[in-house]
Amino acid sequence: MNLSIIIVNYNVKEFLQNLLHSIEKASSGISKEIIIVDNASDDGSVELIREKFPDVKLIVNKKNLGFGKANNQALKIAKGDFMLMLNPDTLVSEDTFDKMIGFFNSNPEAGLAGCKILNPDGSLQLACRRSFPGPWTSFTKVTGLSRLFPKNKLFARYNLTYLDENKSYEVDAISGSFMMMRREVYEKVGGFDEQFFMYGEDLDLCYRIQKAGYKVFYVHSTQIIHYKGESTKRSSLDETRVFYNAMHLFVKKHLSSSFLVEVILRTAIGVRKIFAFFGKRKLAILSAIIDFLLFDLCLFVAEQIYISYSSWVGFNLRDYPIIYTIPALIHIITASLTRVYKRDTLSVLSNFLAIIISFVILTSITFFFKQFAYSRAVVLITYLLLSFSTTLWRFLIKLIFKVGLTIDNISRNRTLIIGTEQFAIQIANKIRQKRTEYHTVIGLVGKYHNDIGKNINSFEVVGSIENIKKVIDEYGITEVIFSSKDLEYSEMMAVVSDCRNEPVEFKISGSELEFIVGKTSVSMLDDIPLVEVQYNISSPLMRFIKRTFDIIAGMLVLLFIYPFIYFISKMNKKKTDFRSFILNVPLVVRGKKSFVGPKLDRSGKRIFMGRQGLTGFWYIDNDSNIDFEKLDFYYAKNQNIWLDLEILGRTLNKMWNKRD
Numbered sequence: 001m002n003l004s005i006i007i008v009n010y011n012v013k014e015f016l017q018n019l020l021h022s023i024e025k026a027s028s029g030i031s032k033e034i035i036i037v038d039n040a041s042d043d044g045s046v047e048l049i050r051e052k053f054p055d056v057k058l059i060v061n062k063k064n065l066g067f068g069k070a071n072n073q074a075l076k077i078a079k080g081d082f083m084l085m086l087n088p089d090t091l092v093s094e095d096t097f098d099k100m101i102g103f104f105n106s107n108p109e110a111g112l113a114g115c116k117i118l119n120p121d122g123s124l125q126l127a128c129r130r131s132f133p134g135p136w137t138s139f140t141k142v143t144g145l146s147r148l149f150p151k152n153k154l155f156a157r158y159n160l161t162y163l164d165e166n167k168s169y170e171v172d173a174i175s176g177s178f179m180m181m182r183r184e185v186y187e188k189v190g191g192f193d194e195q196f197f198m199y200g201e202d203l204d205l206c207y208r209i210q211k212a213g214y215k216v217f218y219v220h221s222t223q224i225i226h227y228k229g230e231s232t233k234r235s236s237l238d239e240t241r242v243f244y245n246a247m248h249l250f251v252k253k254h255l256s257s258s259f260l261v262e263v264i265l266r267t268a269i270g271v272r273k274i275f276a277f278f279g280k281r282k283l284a285i286l287s288a289i290i291d292f293l294l295f296d297l298c299l300f301v302a303e304q305i306y307i308s309y310s311s312w313v314g315f316n317l318r319d320y321p322i323i324y325t326i327p328a329l330i331h332i333i334t335a336s337l338t339r340v341y342k343r344d345t346l347s348v349l350s351n352f353l354a355i356i357i358s359f360v361i362l363t364s365i366t367f368f369f370k371q372f373a374y375s376r377a378v379v380l381i382t383y384l385l386l387s388f389s390t391t392l393w394r395f396l397i398k399l400i401f402k403v404g405l406t407i408d409n410i411s412r413n414r415t416l417i418i419g420t421e422q423f424a425i426q427i428a429n430k431i432r433q434k435r436t437e438y439h440t441v442i443g444l445v446g447k448y449h450n451d452i453g454k455n456i457n458s459f460e461v462v463g464s465i466e467n468i469k470k471v472i473d474e475y476g477i478t479e480v481i482f483s484s485k486d487l488e489y490s491e492m493m494a495v496v497s498d499c500r501n502e503p504v505e506f507k508i509s510g511s512e513l514e515f516i517v518g519k520t521s522v523s524m525l526d527d528i529p530l531v532e533v534q535y536n537i538s539s540p541l542m543r544f545i546k547r548t549f550d551i552i553a554g555m556l557v558l559l560f561i562y563p564f565i566y567f568i569s570k571m572n573k574k575k576t577d578f579r580s581f582i583l584n585v586p587l588v589v590r591g592k593k594s595f596v597g598p599k600l601d602r603s604g605k606r607i608f609m610g611r612q613g614l615t616g617f618w619y620i621d622n623d624s625n626i627d628f629e630k631l632d633f634y635y636a637k638n639q640n641i642w643l644d645l646e647i648l649g650r651t652l653n654k655m656w657n658k659r660d
Helices: 013-026 045-052 067-075 096-106 135-143 183-189 201-211 239-254 259-280 282-308 317-323 326-337 349-365 376-401 408-412 422-433 465-475 489-498 540-560 562-571 577-583 585-589 628-638 641-657
Strands: 003-009 032-039 057-061 082-086 090-092 110-118 178-182 215-226 414-418 440-446 459-464 479-482 505-509 515-518 522-524 594-596 613-615
Touching: 003 013, 003 067, 013 032, 013 045, 013 090, 013 096, 013 489, 032 045, 032 067, 045 057, 057 067, 082 096, 082 183, 090 489, 096 110, 096 178, 096 215, 110 183, 110 201, 110 489, 178 183, 178 201, 183 201, 201 215, 201 239, 215 489, 259 282, 282 326, 282 376, 317 326, 326 349, 349 376, 414 422, 414 459, 414 465, 422 440, 440 465, 459 465, 465 489, 479 489, 489 505, 540 562, 540 585, 540 594, 540 641, 562 577, 577 585, 577 641, 594 641, 613 641
Parallel strands: 003 032, 003 082, 032 057, 110 215, 414 440, 414 479, 440 459, 479 505, 594 613
Antiparallel strands: 082 178, 090 215, 110 178, 505 515, 515 522
């Protein structure tokens, strides 16, 4: 038997199914066996394999044994002359197995080899060729020198970015997502070290194979796509902790001959772990720092205000260190406990709650520390200023950088379908009918130029594979979906590689039209029943906030803007969007309409919950391809005050551009 293909699966059923189809296309003419070890998946992976791939040898574990141990289970029963350890979230090209076996036959000194591995966006996955983490290599990686000087041999040794990715050569290590090994190497060296649960075991195996006298190679002549990290997304593991523990173990096992070397490496790994921790929480940490500084600024301003309106002379200088640290820390700790500081969102409501609680705590503490209780008026002024300032900066950040604004999701999903046959049409129709996600299907892409301009089942063929980059740029495409029955995997990978610098996500449809696999998610094509969909617009809290905003903003408009617009409209009968908008504000105050909301359908009925809006997605978006009924559904599902403010801002901008 030529080849044993070993796959360790953990809860990536959709990716695994696509991989197995690509393996079938790549293995014609090769005698092979496929061994899948399932690490206690609960997503239906085992049932899928048994039903659709009965020829696969399946080992089912009752618990997650880790990557190395599971691979070893399969290696013990593998019969191939070559053994390939392959991740389930990969796709292989049609020539991958032929090219790799051919490389081994031409290079007898090669004991282990990996091919070129691409990210879903077409860029090279750097882990497919790298060096061992020695002292200098680790230092340049941790300090960022390797990223600053990617073409410098001195600084870029870890990921070997100074080497041409389109050449084959010997390397220290390759990625565990694709490792092909000779049987004789396995019989001499053994499999993975089971001390490593996940991460590090590939480095360890590469190290031991070279110690045994064999060479490890990176082979450029064939490529795969790797949707990195899909299994870890579906587990409860602390990925960062597991990774750095694995690095510690590798250093201890292989690079601890010198105490100094081990200290340097462990320090480097520790620093990297700290950076990774803070990197994932940078928004939360930055928010806490800003709030701390704002608290002290508000306290200082409150002191000056109270001094100017009373006979009080201010805080004692000797108490400044305590006064400008302890109260601010109390507020930050309170805010942390009330979950104000989150990784990826800025919470305004939680911030208000934290301000109220910390105000109560601080005023209570002053009863016990009378020497610091100079004036409760200063505390009150401080917290009033704090409420305004902390809300203002969050509001500005949300508007400027779109942090937490769901409106951005609309523009991201401008979709192309690659394919023109019936299967591609089915994909396009299913995506168009989806209501739980918003996609605008721009059109189809054919294989040949003579397909361009054709209309197939109401979908226009807007380009060919040859000019797909131009189509992506021209139409602002952000999502490309391949029809897995229309194209060979090598053709898909050629497109992905060609468009590597385009800001677009590539996805591949499942062969049974059940799902679409992408780098960030698996999208199920059959929607959840509508009764199970949660509408933000029907939430009591969201309704209260929306109605409060409508009343306050509406009253301000009626007091300061409405009279002038009403007078102008009587003098000049010409209608404009802005005048119509302002003249309808009384209906908002009375509760008949809302500033932002869905549009009435042709019969004058509201399809979705919520009051009819003076504006909405239906007003601000000019795209003729957009299904506004679908947009109204999206709005009802995702409505929040920040989304309303963003829509209002875009509305006013559009009205300004349309002014007389």
